Amino acid sequence: MAGHVLTLVPSGLSRSFPGGTVLWEALLDMGVQVRTPCGGRGTCGRCRVSVEGMPAEVLACRTVMDRDMRVLMGPTATQETPAILGIGPQSRLAAAIDIGTTTVKVSLVDVEKEQAFPAASFLNPQHRYGHDVISRIAAAAEPAVHARLGRLIRDAVRICLENSLAASGIPGHRLETAVFSGNTTMLFLLFGLDVAPLGRYPYSAPVRDFTGLEPGSAGLSGLVRGSIHALPVLSAFIGADLVGGLTLCDKAVGGKTVFFIDLGTNGELFCLDSRGRIFATSCAMGPALEGMTISWGMTADTGAITHIRQGTEGLAFDMLGAGEPAGITGTAVIDLLAILLDRGVILPGGAFSPATDLPSPLSQDHDDRSRALRLWGPIRFTQTDVRNVQLAKAATLAASRFLLDAAGCRPEEIEHVFIAGAFGEHLDLDRFRRLGFIPTLGNARFSFLGNTSLKAAEQACTDPDFLDSAAAIRDRSEEIVLSERQGFQEAFIQAIAFPPGD
Ligand code: FES
Structure with missing residues (x-):
């Protein structure tokens, strides 16, 4: 397909793209972050850009490059990066990055003050290759797509960090380290690893530790001076995000019987009992x-x-x-x-x-x-x-029941319930329970932990022992593979209905 040139006005920066490239992706390739809050479905109107010669603004997510285009750079669609108050050129900084299947969250961490500052939250640009990890793994079977998926996330993270540092008046090459978290598929794609084994029986993760890596392995050459890391993963479906949450919980409430659920496109759950035994599982909630x-x-x-x-x-x-x-x-x-x-x-x-x-x-x-x-x-x-909400609810409810059963835990024995995930932070707990996302856990105290995946990555930026602790807890954990459990499909179907009201 013939190429077309995209030019940014007024900088004059230009690059050629294959015909049919979506304008949003081309802009991202050129270092321009476009706001895409509806995921590119054309409903929110937040990705509007002005293209020279077009009578009205166009949606970058719905416009394909069918000719050369000159895009006028203004504040409409491009992500305005605010300066981060509290950090400056003298700060010793690191970056913590949580790569969710749907949403990516980035913090800058002041290593001396042990303080994290939110830097950005944006949709994972791999989104158009599928909503869930299975779709991305399937898409990555094509070598060119596998390379593209990796490049998309590396570029997006690099651009985000460059913009945040620049907006805060901090010159490049200033980060001491960067720590990533995310599910296993997201980390494999980030580091350019083959994701095929994650998607086929026996669903193994050939690499489970990611420490002491070159910054270039995540596209961060020139931005990070030291080596970079990711939190360890347990398996193909139990990722660094859950291991991070588990490590934080174990430090905070070891000795109690705890039920933890991380709500995301991939739901991840663990049960930690009073004897320190850990059972973990995951389920596909969808986005x-x-x-x-x-x-x-x-x-x-x-x-x-x-x-x-x-x-x-x-x-x-x-x-x-x-x-x-x-x-x-x-x-x-x-x-x-x-x-x-x-x-x-x-x-x-x-x-x-x-x-x-x-x-x-x-x-x-x-x-x-x-x-x-x-x-x-x-x-x-x-x-x-x-x-679609019912499918998410059925997945978490059925997975919760199987996890408790495998752990030999009765619902009334659970002392603490922790709900994690960027989404969970703002959730109305009573309504979440009303809809029956998890079993009735009548004796438990409920707490929201926020995005534990990101928090664990932030902590690993300042605590030199955190990654080792996470690996040790990972090694103590037993994975419950739901697809191998008899009756899971039936339990899933039974969990689809909402509980009747009072
Ligand atoms: S991202 Fe919502 S309309 Fe384009």
């Missing part, structure tokens, strides 16, 4: 709770409805920023579902009820294939959206 398989879902960006409350006059929406809403986040989806279930608008099986007493401002609507509710302007919540 619904991160807003990605929801018709009008988006990440927490300007215009996102982040929470929905039941007010006296109907539903009240909390939104980020001013103006018209552009979509809903996973936290708002949980709120909405719980409200609709309690009002009987959605039945426990997940179907919309034919009897309709809709709270204001909701109204009946249809998408192409099924019933839907209109929330605001064009924003709709569809029957398919409900089903």
